[in-house]
Amino acid sequence: MDLFDVYPLYDITPIKGDGAYVFDKEDRKYLDLYGGHAVISIGHSHPAYLNAISKQVSKLGFYSNSVKNPLQNKLADKLEKVAGIKDYSLFLCNSGAEANENALKVASFQTGKDRVIYFENAFHGRTSGVVAVTDNENIKAPFNQNHKATKLAFEDIEALENELKKGDVAAVIFEVIQGVGGLDEASTEFYQETAELCKKYHSVLIADEVQSGYGRTGDFFAFQKHEIQPDIISIAKGMGNGFPIGGILIDKTIEAKSGMLGTTFGGNHLACAAGISVLDIIEKENLLKNASELFEYVKEKAAENPQIKKIKGRGLMIGLEFDFEIAQIRKELLFKHQIFTGASANKKLLRILPPLNIKKEHFDELFKALKIVLDLK
Numbered sequence: 001m002d003l004f005d006v007y008p009l010y011d012i013t014p015i016k017g018d019g020a021y022v023f024d025k026e027d028r029k030y031l032d033l034y035g036g037h038a039v040i041s042i043g044h045s046h047p048a049y050l051n052a053i054s055k056q057v058s059k060l061g062f063y064s065n066s067v068k069n070p071l072q073n074k075l076a077d078k079l080e081k082v083a084g085i086k087d088y089s090l091f092l093c094n095s096g097a098e099a100n101e102n103a104l105k106v107a108s109f110q111t112g113k114d115r116v117i118y119f120e121n122a123f124h125g126r127t128s129g130v131v132a133v134t135d136n137e138n139i140k141a142p143f144n145q146n147h148k149a150t151k152l153a154f155e156d157i158e159a160l161e162n163e164l165k166k167g168d169v170a171a172v173i174f175e176v177i178q179g180v181g182g183l184d185e186a187s188t189e190f191y192q193e194t195a196e197l198c199k200k201y202h203s204v205l206i207a208d209e210v211q212s213g214y215g216r217t218g219d220f221f222a223f224q225k226h227e228i229q230p231d232i233i234s235i236a237k238g239m240g241n242g243f244p245i246g247g248i249l250i251d252k253t254i255e256a257k258s259g260m261l262g263t264t265f266g267g268n269h270l271a272c273a274a275g276i277s278v279l280d281i282i283e284k285e286n287l288l289k290n291a292s293e294l295f296e297y298v299k300e301k302a303a304e305n306p307q308i309k310k311i312k313g314r315g316l317m318i319g320l321e322f323d324f325e326i327a328q329i330r331k332e333l334l335f336k337h338q339i340f341t342g343a344s345a346n347k348k349l350l351r352i353l354p355p356l357n358i359k360k361e362h363f364d365e366l367f368k369a370l371k372i373v374l375d376l377k
């Protein structure tokens with residue numbers, strides 16, 4: 001049987017990983033500066049993580065949400081501590097889209113309203129509600145067109161208030177730093193005013209931290225820099241280091257009702273073991289600090305290269321912007337220098353999303369290769 005052919009594929013077949021590297025079937029070594037779309041947080045095949053999930057699967061891999069699962073409580077407590085947040089409760093699911101879908105649903109249940117505000121260049125996933133609030137018409141089917149969704153620009157606080165005033169807005173959803181859209185981040189003032197307006201007009205503020213969360217920016221959550229307290233925070237990618245797990249953190253003032261949300265696989269034993277282990281490693285290895293420090297190093301290295309016009313992002317969520325399209329550069333980095341990098345809606349931006357325990361020498365490898373690739377242009 002053929003696979004449903006939706007992905008443009010590189011002719012590379014990774015079969016094992018180790019730290020910041022993956023190896024293909026010819027044992028060729030690739031530096032992974034993209035982590036399979038920001039998923040690899042603690043590095044490939046981390047020994048403590050392997051041990052935790054192997055131990056768990058040998059005991060109990062799965063039972064449903066109809067029984068008690070203390071691993072979910074352990075994960076919630078650990079997350080609260082490592083993230084430095086309080087007054088939230090946790091609902092577990094399996095992916096970023098599912099997290100955001102549940103966030104929108106909670107917002108709508110809570111407010112009794114049905115319209116959602118999203119921002120230009122946003123990406124929130126591909127399921128029906130969240131694709132409707134994603135700024136890409138090519139991935140919306142006719143079925144997805146019936147949601148009530150309004151797109152606004154970052155920083156246009158007047159337009160935002162005009163929409164909220166209408167009284168039918170259940171939620172405002174935003175990525176603090178846009179991933180797929182190209183690493184744009186609005187000002188602290190805009191985020192703070194948005195939070196205040198959501199309170200004023202009884203709409204729910206949803207921070208989509210699926211990509212920017214879990215230490216990627218040097219803060220546990222990217223919104224923490226802006227000193228806001230979103231009503232719901234969605235999480236996924238880095239949470240399981242490749243094990244499918246997602247979730248939403250829901251402000252304690254929002255009351256749960258039995259049956260309001262649900263999932264078969266979400267929060268299963270194996271997923272929780274993966275999630276707990278990731279948090280343990282983030283904490284023990286001080287990975288938030290590493291992300292912040294390495295960003296400073298990347299800024300220094302990038303400043304040596306006049307072809308890099310701008311650095312976007314924070315921590316290890318980085319965009320290097322050129323004044324030409326970078327598709328060819330990415331190909332050469334991958335096929336001539338064995339370095340995985342990423343692209344975005346901004347075709348001039350090279351996206352770097354490495355494991356959070358990456359070291360300076362890995363970036364030295366990148367900048368050395370970039371120099372060769374760019375000089376050859």
Ligand SMILES: Cc1ncc(COP(=O)(O)O)c(C=O)c1O
Nearest residue numbers: 095096097123124125179210211
């Ligand atoms: C910010 C953001 N939200 C949501 C998603 C969707 O996550 P998933 O692919 O796990 O459904 C993504 C995926 O790229 C994302 O970057």
